[in-house]
């Protein structure tokens with residue numbers, strides 16, 4: 001079956017939640033999520049705050065276990081973090097006392113079957129070049145702008161050459177101009193590496209600009225409300241053909257805005273709708 005062959009990540013009827021042991025209560029964050037992510041796909045994930053988006057990618061990362069259901073990567077059950085998956089966080093999560101290159105190195109230094117030193121240095125240099133930070137190897141995080149810090153975060157995720165990039169609102173903390181530049185860079189990087197990306201965002205426009213598909217998650221307990229095929233040509237950042245001006249872009253935007261601005265969904269957490 002062709003569909004099964006190209007499935008890289010498969011979630012089947014996954015529910016997730018958090019126990020409060022003291023009060024003996026359980027908060028159900030996600031309910032019955034079934035989702036297949038294709039190899040090489042860019043999957044954007046949108047939904048109101050608290051609907052379980054982070055929980056979903058944390059389960060795929062292996063940081064959180066489902067309460068029920070299964071998550072498989074390449075047909076194997078996920079039972080913890082692995083070097084085939086890397087996370088990029090909104091707040092960069094850099095070590096302030098380490099230089100840029102040593103922050104990137106962090107991702108490969110404690111690896112089982114360690115990467116030899118020479119190979120490691122080459123990979124760090126390549127990852128930094130890929131995110132446009134060649135020349136900043138010896139800088140410290142506090143010497144960099146927000147956009148540059150996030151580039152370090154991305155280089156750190158890329159250096160281990162993971163098949164899957166899990167990105168939790170990675171551009172949420174940078175200014176609008178930088179954000180657009182970083183979206184364009186990310187698209188270029190992915191075109192080179194062929195990685196599969198799961199990308200959480202609060203921005204409708206960002207989801208459409210970057211995603212091959214957009215998963216819309218409903219208010220908690222989060223369920224999949226809809227999966228939208230974007231069907232816009234790539235590269236999306238092309239001066240001669242700005243997809244954001246296309247009729248298709250406008251159509252998806254209006255549709256998503258309708259879905260997400262529904263009162264039950266808590267419109268406050270969504271940006272990118274009509275002014």
Ligand code: ADP
Pocket residue numbers: 018019027029047048049050051052053054055056220
């Ligand atoms: P989102 O990323 O969509 O904002 P999250 O996955 O972060 O949503 O959270 C889903 C729900 O689970 C929220 O109600 C949140 O408060 C709760 N939650 C998340 N992480 C934890 C945790 N470690 N312990 C307890 N509750 C949590």
